């Protein structure tokens with residue numbers, strides 16, 4: 001109630017100067033003339049000094065309680081694209097992955113009030129519309145856009161790009177439930193579409209706008225785009241997500257002169273609820289960042305395609321249309337809940353590959369890894385110093401499948417690119433490789449990072465930089481690493497006593513000396529890493545079984 005009373009106190013429509021100023025410092029709108037920019041900087045209000053304006057989309061749409069579509073999809077898509085999103089809610093739907101159970105339309109006056117709150121204060125760069133459930137709400141929207149001069153500035157007379165209006169003419173949900181009935185069609189045609197910079201109907205909506213014309217082919221989509229363009233929007237994007245028998249997901253854009261076909265591989269998934277809302281809001285986000293319509297559509301389509309791809313296997317809800325993951329990052333970061341976290345006891349028997357040794361014994365990297373794991377290796381590191389990148393990646397993918405089957409983490413030595421490309425569990429890096437702090441930034445919070453350390457100082461730094469474990473050595477001399485200074489058992493013990501991170505000992509360790517290492521009995525020492533003792537032998541399986549037994553015996557002896 002208090003909110004209603006306050007609404008009278010809002011300031012009046014902003015002056016063009018204020019609007020222009022805001023646009024001038026918007027990172028998205030770099031098309032401003034430099035001379036204009038300077039003139040306006042002189043008029044700058046002190047409170048805006050040093051502030052960066054964030055590109056901003058206002059979405060006017062319905063709430064989806066299942067959060068796959070509607071306002072929730074718009075918020076997630078804009079956030080994923082780095083754009084601020086304000087929200088005016090036109091309807092509250094009770095909705096899930098099965099369908100729409102109820103729709104509660106927000107009173108027109110309250111839609112007007114929400115619009116006033118946002119438009120009088122926040123000056124969005126782009127307005128995007130979704131579910132507009134009644135002709136009355138469309139009228140309120142069009143009136144508010146005019147009242148707050150959302151579309152008054154023009155490129156020609158001020159050199160500012162005008163605010164864009166993106167209209168997603170939502171009518172029926174993916175589940176087939178009606179969200180806005182045919183009564184709104186006249187308002188769309190007569191009021192909203194003529195104001196739109198781009199309208200994004202799916203096949204059914206395009207057909208409804210054209211009095212039921214059937215749309216079966218890309219050719220039909222082109223004709224529909226042209227006919228809808230005649231209604232008044234500057235650009236029409238007919239979406240072909242539902243095009244029958246098409247192995248590609250094809251969308252057709254018509255800008256009044258040219259047709260553009262956007263094709264992407266159709267992702268086989270049932271998690272497509274909200275694709276239309278997401279496409280429109282990410283087009284809006286790109287426009288707010290300063291893209292042209294053509295590149296906004298291109299980027300938005302790419303974004304929807306990748307998000308669908310990353311989400312094809314997620315399971316949310318029991319219905320036929322699941323939501324997808326807007327905030328998909330890297331595949332592995334998107335699903336951290338699917339991986340068990342790193343456990344220091346994984347370091348117990350740590351197998352490190354060496355391509356030269358495996359070649360010598362005539363076996364592939366993956367065969368060697370499989371045998372090591374079957375014999376008891378608890379973690380694997382691929383250390384391939386002289387393998388071509390393409391071959392390394394392919395071998396790493398195969399090894400990863402084996403490791404996943406056995407629930408054994410797979411790390412890549414040094415090559416963060418390979419670790420990311422194959423979605424390995426992490427990396428092991430040396431003191432002269434990529435700094436651990438940078439590696440952590442690239443790999444995100446969930447990946448395992450191990451660092452080679454010889455001194456307590458290096459161990460301390462590894463801890464500060466965000467590593468998960470350290471590898472300490474060489475404990476004994478070895479020919480797998482040239483010019484490697486050995487630290488001996490004493491050096492190992494010193495580092496272990498100081499290290500805040502779990503330690504794995506490395507360097508010349510095998511069946512003959514593993515007991516001496518493990519019997520140091522320092523709590524942070526969790527295991528031994530072995531190269532030649534496993535891989536420079538005829539039978540990796542036997543060696544790894546024997547070594548595990550020796551490690552277990554020595555840990556028992558320590559207890």
Ligand SMILES: Nc1ncnc2c1ncn2[C@@H]1O[C@H](COP(=O)(O)OP(=O)(O)O)[C@@H](O)[C@H]1O
Pocket residue numbers: 174201202203239240241242249250251264265266267268269272274275276277279301304305308
């Ligand atoms: N299975 C899919 N694989 C890849 N892209 C898809 C898939 N389904 C839809 N799209 C794309 O998602 C966007 C939304 O299209 P569509 O699903 O037809 O909209 P709506 O959700 O409004 O029905 C379009 O760019 C379309 O090409």
Ligand SMILES: Cc1ncc(COP(=O)(O)O)c(N)n1
Pocket residue numbers: 061062063064069070071093095130131170172173174175179272273274275276277
């Ligand atoms: C509130 C709201 N707005 C839009 C859609 C359309 O999305 P979809 O076509 O993916 O069901 C929806 N289902 N709910």
